[in-house]
Amino acid sequence: MDPSIVSLFLIGAMLVMLASGIWVALTLMVVGYLGISLFSSAPAGAIMSTTIWAQSWSWALTALPLFIWMGEILYRTKLASNMFKGLAPWMNALPGRLLHVNVVSCGLFAAVSGSSAATTATIGRITIPELEKRDYDQKMIVGSLAGSATLGFLIPPSIILIVYGVAAEVSISRLFIAGILPGLMLMVLFMGYIMLWSLWNPDKTPAPERRIPLFQRLRATAGLFPMLFLIIAVIGSIYAGIATPTEAAAVGVLGALMLSAVSGTLTWSSITESIAGATKTTCMITLILAGAAFLSVSMGFTGIPRALASWVGSFELSQFELLLALTLLFVVMGCFLDGISIVVLTASVIMPMVQAAGIDLIWFGIYLVVVIEMSQITPPVGINLFILQSMTKHDLLAVAKMAFPFFLVLVLATLLLIIFPQIATYLPSLMTRG
Template identity: 60%
Template sequence: MDLSVIALLLGLGMLAALATGIWVAVALFSVALAAMFFLVSVPAGTVMATTVWGAANSWDLTALPMFIWMGEILFRSRLSEDMFAGLSPWMRNLPGRLLHVNILGCGIFAAVSGSSAATTATIGRMSLPELRQRGYDERMAIGTLAGSGTLGLLIPPSIILIVYGAATEQSIARLFMAGVLPGAMLCVLFMGYVAIWALLNRQKMPEQEETMPVQEKLWATLRLLPVIGLIVGIIGSIYAGLASPTEAAAIGVMLSLLLSWASGTLNRTSFVDALMGATRTSCMIAFILAGAAFLTVAMGYTGIPRELAAWIGSMNLSPYALLIALTLFFVVLGCFLDGISVVVLTTSVILPMVEQAGMDLIWFGIYLVLVVEMSQITPPVGFNLFVLQGMTGHNIFKVAKMALPFFLLMILAIVLIVAFPGLALWLPQAMQGG
């Protein structure tokens, strides 16, 4: 049978499995087993056992549950309240005023969480009631939170970058460094849009609040010092070469426990809840990664990725045309799957094309995360939309409409990193050179 027909049948089989509502990992294993049983003569059980063990036996993946646990601990602490109190005095004189707290708060929490949904939920739990009480436009309050919450995927330590690095055998530390400047660029784009919107819609902004004395502002800023110390402890130790991402993750857990204890939110219940939440999430991701690793090996035996890469190469697509096609593909796929599933599901098929096109795999990882960020605010399966729907009671499509300007700004960010690859590659190259 022609390989293109086989690829089509396997793809339809995957879609059919996912459409039944079964777990993504089970769908991956099912399709891989079908390919091994019917298309090749290699013993499927032996290959599955060795592949799953190899996927699980990865030192880089040790950082994953640690960073997830750190985010769960901080989710149950007073961190969001401290960030709001520390940031809001400095935002009062900017166009858009406290709307910027959503963006900067998400950017800061993303640097200690790594999860998009946790970032959105934690900052939104504190900021939305405050902004609503002060009379801010609800569309912008929810839109800024939806867009900025996706920064949890990009700004290190990013869970999805750890997954991508493990799946593609790229350096986690270099991927973390590559996410810093694009993450900062997204914050600037979001804040610039909010400022322009506020200047053009003055009637929708609440009345100017009283200006705080500088001494009071500085006193309020002290509440930011713990989280800044946590960020410096994690990212600084990686960038300075003092710790690997796994060691930095352990440091982050210890510091987050210390912060939670100092704020009075650490007790037996919060500790157990955070530990169990991290365990459930880590097991889910590990199961998906094992299924993806087995599917990758099964596809390798069938020869489909090689044939697909050769077919793409024969079309003589320019790198830009390939990126446009991949962007559309990932956004559509992201409408039905979560970000981690999108990454592990596609890497085995996509990477041969990417390597043949001469793209840097570190840069491609940042591009991929940016596209996955976009899918977090696209219905019907945008995780950030689900979080905000639960918090606000609005229809998911109404929340998506509020987030649309920030979706378009993410497209602009992708255009910028394609035009200027150094935005993603300068820091990793500087780290490697150092």
């Protein structure tokens, strides 16, 4: 049968199931089963069982529950409050003052949590009351937090980069290293926008706080050292080639337990809650990945990826035009699906097209994550918006409006990545040389 008709049927079935509220993982499995059983002579049941089993014991996936557990442990520590106390005295001299604490603290917490939602919730519950108490502009408080918390997707150890690495079959270590410079670039862009906004609206920025003596500032900054040590231990061990992502994740869990013990939050209750939270999240992601793996195999039997790649190739699009089209596609999908679902839903169809266009898969992973970060702050399914809505008295659309300038900053970051791909490929290339 014509692959275009097959693809329309399967896409229609997928949309109907997703719209009816069926789990993403089950939708992927059912659509994959329909694709094989209806449009090929292969045994769908046997292929489904072997594919899901092969996916479920993938060694690359062992890092996933460990990094998620690390983030769950740290979520229950005093890490965020220590970050605010340590960063605030140093940010007071910058245009925008303590609004920059949102950006820097989100970047630091992202480097130990790997989750955008956890970053939003953890940093938000500390910085929102503190900034409101100091009479900072409400729109910038919420907007800067919504935008900066998306760094949890990009700065390693990123859960979504692990998912992409498994789906695209590329090195997770190199993906982690590739995310460092783009993550720092985004922090600079966010802080740059805050500075420009502050200079343009001087009446909306509170006066500088009383200058704190250098010794007291250094003493407050000491609260950041344990977290910085954990970041260096996890990311540094991967970059130096001392540990694999899984081994680094184990180091991260041990370090997180030690930090929790030092902060006085390590209790039997916090341990069981963190394990339960990590188990739920890991099971959800693993089930989605298993469904995506089966759908990918199913797509191969139907011939849709090859037909789509040939169809797109017939337009003779340049790399920039292809990426522009994909950006629009991912932004639209991000309005209705979470980031992990976007990665697993599109991997089997998009990857052959990307490889045919000669695009580096490591770079594409970083580009994809930056674009997906936009979905975190776009209604109606922007998870960061939901979290901030629950923390503030604003409705969803008001929060989305506050976050919109930072959405544009993410668009600018995407363009910079496309124009200067070295931002994502330089550090991994050093690993290759080493």
